[in-house]
Amino acid sequence: MSRIKSSGDTLVGEELKAGFSDRLYRQASLFKALAHPARLAILYHLSEMESCMTGDVAGELPLSRTTVGQHLKELRGAGLIKGTVEGVRKNYCLSPSGIKALKVASEELLSRIDTEEAYC
């Protein structure tokens, strides 16, 4: 690895990792946020509920509240969801801008690699 992992992590600043372009790193982290069934489940859940609390989701998934909290944190870090405090609880919902970024990234990738025939 030898990757320099700073503190902020969320949307901070993409610091000089090994040798790939920032764009690749950015795209990869968006997809990484989708690379776990629990996170996909959370996104789907949020799309149906329009908003919900950590405890809520935890009840729906085969995972502990703490673990769900971590996945929520990662989704938030990727910018795909955001949360607002509402008294004791926190309300999470999909973040239009993050979803948009994901859309752009996947469209860019797919438009480049989409092909009808195999060359080998």
Next chain:
Amino acid sequence: MSRIKSSGDTLVGEELKAGFSDRLYRQASLFKALAHPARLAILYHLSEMESCMTGDVAGELPLSRTTVGQHLKELRGAGLIKGTVEGVRKNYCLSPSGIKALKVASEELLSRIDTEEAYC
């Protein structure tokens, strides 16, 4: 791992993991294949070259030949690329069916979570 990784692998068997639906697991593994800059770089490279050898890609990336080989293996496992033997070397290229599956998966996800306004 502990995953039974058979030969054909791609859409094989999805055996009993924790508690999410097979569909979520399948989608997640497709996205996981895209969750590393090196793998994205390989896909982009293949889209430009139409086909290429392991050694080739390794030359383009800041990684050893062995490591690139592992990433190629993962992409192949996800069904996104395939390779044909050509004498001493192996030729890799994008796999239309795998790309198609990815396209379907990301379209499904995006159509479900796409939203104009934030609910919190």
Next chain:
DNA sequence: ATATTATGACGCAAATTTACGACATATGTT
């Protein structure tokens, strides 16, 4: 003030991923 409730943060263990060097194998060359 004292419970109760909902969360995030911290610490830890197990499982995975990532990266590589050293080998083994197979195909062409000379």
Next chain:
DNA sequence: AACATATGTCGTAAATTTGCGTCATAATAT
């Protein structure tokens, strides 16, 4: 046959991810 070339496999080390229990904190309720 002896060599060089292109790959895949194995073993290993380091870094990350995943999952979860335990605490600390903050907002309500009693």
